[in-house]
Amino acid sequence: xxxxxxxxxxxxxxxxxxxxxxxxxxxxxxxxxxxxxxxxxxxxxxxxxxxxxxxxxxxxxxxxxxxxxxxxxxxxxxxxxxxxxxxxxxxxxxxxxxxxxxxxxxxxxxxxxxxxxxxxxxxxxxxxxxxxxxxxxxxxxxxxxxxxxxxxxxxxxxxxxxxxxxxxxxxxxxxxxxxxxxxxxxxxxxxxxxxxxxxxxxxxxxxxxxxxxxxxxxxxxxxxxxxxxxxxxxxxxxxxxxxxxxxxxxxxxxxxxxxxxxxxxxxxxxxxxxxxxxxxxxxxxxxxxxxxxxxxxxxxxxxxxxxxxxxxxxxxxxxxxxxxxxxxxxxxxxxxxxxxxxxxxxxxxxxxxxxxxxxxxxxxxxxxxxxxxxxxxxxxxxxxxxxxxxxxxxxxxxxxxxxxxxxxxxxxxxxxxxxxxxxxxxxxxxxxxxxxxxxxxxxxxxxxxxxxxxxxxxxxxxxxxxxxxxxxxxxxxxxx
Numbered sequence: 266x267x268x269x270x271x272x273x274x275x276x277x278x279x280x281x282x283x284x285x286x287x288x289x290x291x292x293x294x295x296x297x298x299x300x301x302x303x304x305x306x307x308x309x310x311x312x313x314x315x316x317x318x319x320x321x322x323x324x325x326x327x328x329x330x331x332x333x334x335x336x337x338x339x340x341x342x343x344x345x346x347x348x349x350x351x352x353x354x355x356x357x358x359x360x361x362x363x364x365x366x367x368x369x370x371x372x373x374x375x376x377x378x379x380x381x382x383x384x385x386x387x388x389x390x391x392x393x394x395x396x397x398x399x400x401x402x403x404x405x406x407x408x409x410x411x412x413x414x415x416x417x418x419x420x421x422x423x424x425x426x427x428x429x430x431x432x433x434x435x436x437x438x439x440x441x442x443x444x445x446x447x448x449x450x451x452x453x454x455x456x457x458x459x460x461x462x463x464x465x466x467x468x469x470x471x472x473x474x475x476x477x478x479x480x481x482x483x484x485x486x487x488x489x490x491x492x493x494x495x496x497x498x499x500x501x502x503x504x505x506x507x508x509x510x511x512x513x514x515x516x517x518x519x520x521x522x523x524x525x526x527x528x529x530x531x532x533x534x535x536x537x538x539x540x541x542x543x544x545x546x547x548x549x550x551x552x553x554x555x556x557x558x559x560x561x562x563x564x565x566x567x568x569x570x571x572x573x574x575x576x577x578x579x580x581x582x583x584x585x586x587x588x589x590x591x592x593x594x595x596x597x598x599x600x601x602x603x604x605x606x607x608x609x610x611x612x613x614x615x616x617x618x619x620x621x622x623x624x625x626x627x628x629x630x631x632x633x634x635x636x637x638x639x640x641x642x643x644x645x646x647x648x649x650x651x652x653x654x655x656x657x658x659x660x661x662x663x664x665x666x667x668x669x670x671x672x673x674x675x676x677x678x679x680x681x682x683x684x685x686x687x688x689x690x691x692x693x694x695x696x697x698x699x700x701x702x703x704x705x706x707x708x709x710x711x712x713x714x715x716x717x718x719x720x721x722x723x724x725x726x727x728x729x730x731x732x733x734x735x736x737x738x739x740x741x742x743x744x745x
Contacts, residue, residue, distance in 0.1 A: 292346060295628040299342050303335045303627060307620050311657060314613075315694060323609045328616025335623035352626075359622035363615050365472060365547045366465070369535075370614075372550040373462065374607055375599070376528040377422050379557060383521035390430050391515040399507040400435070401500065404445055407431055408496050411452035412489070416460030417532075420453035421607070424698035427453070428705050439709050444503065446710035447718050448496050450699045451690045451725065455492040458686030459484040461546075462532065465614065466663040466685045471539075472546055473667050475678050478536045483737050484683050491687045491729035495721040519571060520564050527556045554599075561599040610697065617661045625668045634669035643677040648730060651684025655695035659685040676733075676740030683733055690722050 294300040310331035314324045336356055343352045380386065398406060407427040415423040431445040457463025459481050461471035470476050531553025538549040624630060637646035654662045663685045673681075689696030693703055693715035702710050734741070 291351060291626070292342065292348070293628055294339075294342065295632055297342075299338050300627050300629070303338055303624060304629070306331050306334050307624060310616075310620070311661075315657070323613075325609045325612035325616060328613055328620055332616045332619035332623065335620055339623055339626060355622070355626045356619075359619055362622075363618045365545055366469060366618075367611050367614065369468065369472070369547045369550045370465070370611060372531070372554045373419065375554065376524065376531065376557065377418055379524050379599070380418075380521065380528070383518040383524060384515055385517065385521045385525065386426050388515040388517050388521075390426065390433070393430050394433055397507065398434075399505070400441055400503050401505070403431065403434060404441075404448060404500055404503055405496070407445060408448045408452040408492065411449045412456035412492050415453040415456035416463040417528075419462060420457035420464055421610075421697045421701055423456070424449050424453040424702055425705060428702050428710075432706060432709070441503065442706055442709040443711070443714040444499055444718075446702050446706055447715050447722075448499060450693070450696065450702060450715070451495055451687075451722055452492045453698045454690045454696050455488040455687050455725075455729075458491075458683050459488045464659070464686050466659045467682055469663055469667060470678065470682050474539075475667075476675075476682065478540060480675075480679070481682070483740075484679060484733065486736060487683055487729040487733040488687065490732045491690075491725040494725040494728050495718065498721045498724075499718060520560065523560065524557070527553070527560060531556060558599050614660060617658075618664055621661050621664045621668060625665070630665055630669045633665065634671050638669070638671035638673070643671065643673050644680065644734075646671075647677060647681040647684050650681060651688030651726070652691065654685050654688040655691035659689050659696065674741045676737050676742075679737065679740065680730070680733060683729060684726075687726060687729060691719055691726065692716065 310327040313320065313322065313327040316322075336352070340349070340352045343349060393403075393406065407430055411420075411423050411427045414426070418426075427449045428446055431442055431449070435441045435445070454464070458467060461467050461478060461481060467481065471478060471481070531550060533549075534552055535546040535549030538544045539546040621630075637649070641649070650662050650666065663681070666681055666685075689699065693699040693710070693712045699715065703712070
């Protein structure tokens with residue numbers, strides 16, 4: 266109920282009469298009945314999104330319907346005024362932005378799924394489990410791995426992997442699992458904030474051309490501070506225990522390491538296309554999907570010979586277990602990995618982009634830009650938006666800022682990238698990583714369990730902001 270109240274309050278701010286003048290051919294609808302209805306539709310849809318855990322309803326459903334209703338209402342108004350082409354062009358513009366990001370994410374998800382199918386993540390988990398680390402060691406190792414893996418494998422995938430390790434080692438220890446999950450969420454979100462591949466929001470900023478690929482790395486130290494400060498405080502509350510080692514042997518499937526190399530080469534292609542040729546990064550990513558398809562073809566063609574050699578070796582060694590595993594090997598299929606992509610996330614992203622784009626077309630983002638960036642100032646606005654992202658998710662917050670395009674220094678664009686990325690850690694529902702872990706560690710990691718550590722996480726959030734303002738002070742001088 267409190268979240269719904271916050272949403273309503275945000276909507277009332279948007280309904281301020283201080284609207285900007287409409288651009289040529291565009292109607293001013295911020296104070297119209299249709300505008301109010303569209304705001305109400307978005308508020309209701311997002312209330313349903315945030316109730317996903319209780320309602321057991323996928324978050325894409327309400328925003329898909331809301332996006333359709335908002336644009337239908339906009340189209341109806343413009344038809345009445347004899348301006349059908351204006352809405353068509355606006356919708357296509359938003360659709361193109363989504364399509365570029367969706368295809369980029371689809372390729373990244375396909376590679377991650379391919380690595381998972383080749384048992385790369387299972388092998389990493391098995392190695393960590395059989396080492397028999399103490400609870401203290403496990404807390405810090407999973408945290409640092411989450412921080413350093415998420416810039417490449419994204420914060421959601423990384424958080425799920427680290428949570429699986431903790432759940433396996435500390436089975437039944439609710440207190441420790443909750444503490445570790447909080448740490449993992451903070452670490453994964455922080456790690457994702459200094460890389461274009463770590464989070465959807467950083468990817469959006471990079472694709473918009475506002476921050477260059479290498480410039481994200483100036484956020485490394487602020488992001489590290491954001492993770493280390495709460496982790497250091499939470500570590501004092503871990504019992505001095507050592508779980509029993511669990512033996513688990515995982516053999517990497519053929520081609521696992523080569524797929525990692527292909528993924529890194531794909532990232533390099535995307536960066537080169539964007540940096541040197543000024544082409545959209547999605548071109549390089551789609552080309553990278555072609556690399557994976559060619560490699561998949563190679564794996565299928567050479568599978569019979571590889572299996573024959575491995576079976577002969579297993580028979581000579583009398584390894585019946587390996588023979589059984591080899592008998593269940595199936596050919597590598599790229600399209601099965603595409604099918605396993607997070608389609609709910611991609612469709613949710615479409616709904617958010619179209620909803621926010623529609624509200625921007627109505628004029629509400631201009632109102633918000635005036636309120637936040639003119640009246641509050643860029644620093645205050647960016648810090649506040651980071652906190653808001655913990656309540657209503659960072660994707661709509663970042664897309665709204667990118668749509669507003671406020672005049673800001675380079676340092677301020679990096680600041681909103683940082684705050685939107687790590688602000689979601691303040692609440693368990695504030696990021697995709699937190700929501701996913703509540704499902705994976707159901708009953709162990711909860712909203713209340715995370716909320717208890719919110720003041721400690723807030724210390725890291727504030728310290729990260731000050732670290733960025735201090736370290737990168739020269740980047741804030743562009744507009745005086």
